[in-house]
Amino acid sequence: MRTAIEDLDVALSGRTVVSGVRIMAEEGEIAGLVGPNGSGKSTVLRTVYRHLRPHAGRVLVGGADIRALTAVQSARQVAALPQERGTDFELSVREVVAMGRTPYKRAFAGEDPTDGDAVAAALDQVGMAGAGRRRFSALSGGERQRVLLARALAQDPKVLVLDEPTNHLDVRHQVELLALLRRHRRTTLLAIHDLNAAASVCDRLHVLHGGKVVASGTPREVLTAGLLAEVFGVRAAVVDHPLTGDPLIAFDHRAPVFPVSGR
Template sequence: MTAAGLSVEGVTLTAGARRLVEDVSLTARPGETIGLVGPNGSGKSSLLRAVYRVLRPREGHVRVDDADVWSLTVRRLARTVAAVVQEGGADFDLTVREVVAMGRTPHQRLLAGDTAEDGALIDRALDAVDGTALAARSFDRLSGGERQRVLIARALAQQPSLLVLDEPTNHLDIRHQLDVLDTLRRLSATVLVALHDLNLAAYYCDRLYVLREGRVTASGPPADVLTPGLLAEVYGVSAEVAVHPRTGAPQVTFLPGERCAPKATERTGPDASVR
């Protein structure tokens, strides 16, 4: 697994007349963990879909190691980019191990079975998400949190250079949230992850991009980005931000009952809405 560089250059995404993302640029150096944060409807999921080649930009480009993702063959893309998405929990009439083994498909010849190396990688991926005991169980009988862990294991087995995750800690208890994010931090791959939990984002991400209404509002190291002023402007909440004495990361404490209205963002034209 070799980390790839990611460059999103002036990307605009639309759905009919609606503008989902507008003129967004971001970079991820090889091996970095980059976090996308922002309110619901800010365009995070849409931007991720452009990175793993589900939404084609109306304007701009997404490049992985200087290659436009839309120029890659399906096989090369699958060897380079893996995605764990929010709607990825469809039923599979397969065991957990068989689902994780699907991650090895881009690296295998047509109709070839799993090699000993494939088996070792599948075992390692299951172990990384505390899923070894689930291996023989039917995927469609798992809880939401168990399914999420299995889908992350499938992506790990894929050995991508760039791993894209949309709210990977959804449905997970606190222990497994930390275990999964610890695993992502240890990968040699580059990671682009959307997170709602700002404290997890502050601890695990090298840099953050804050999206609001389809635009980048702020970017940089978590300590520079997560300020009371930004949280009031983007989220409409009052908060205190301090440096945690043990982790050294910013720690956000929200102040219930002290809400404030987000500052309006000027948008014009019939396609000014995002989701």
């Protein structure tokens, strides 16, 4: 579902941390938010899943202001995998994933076949099909990450909001997760530090720096040596990936970094 962030301003503790942000994700598009630490990526995403209320601007999902929806309506539209993730669930893996079905249930209603199918499919998609009876609290960090992604998928949202979803995942599971996102083509807003991963999975990138969007476009348009020097303060060359043809960033780890320009 088409998602638009329009002229977003967010202030925390009286300090403006995001200003004038405009981001668009078309139906089925994966829109990546990249930028240095503290650039405002997570803050923007938190407004989409209503963890933060913006000082100005709005978030539109399918043309509807997300703040004008009820909590249940919003949860049927948007599912999130935030950075702040619970690690103390004394529940089974299956019970955690089944929490994603809450927006579709009446109070105290039991699970129906549709719920069971959604939970099973979500666990299978993240490679945790055989783990339903395990305790969530006993899982590794990467396993927890995949289970929480399954919970978001079981929610069957129109829009996925993922904040650093590859954290804690080994290389294989990072590759599988990114392939899953491309295969399902669900409208997705994705904050990610790995620029090569962003280039491989995202249809469009939005570069944040100092709480503002400083560049938007396809990965090939955005990820240039000049932008990497100016925004990230690193020396790099951008070449074609030998297997996929995507932009591939080769960082110069021997050269001193550049000072990052202020904005």
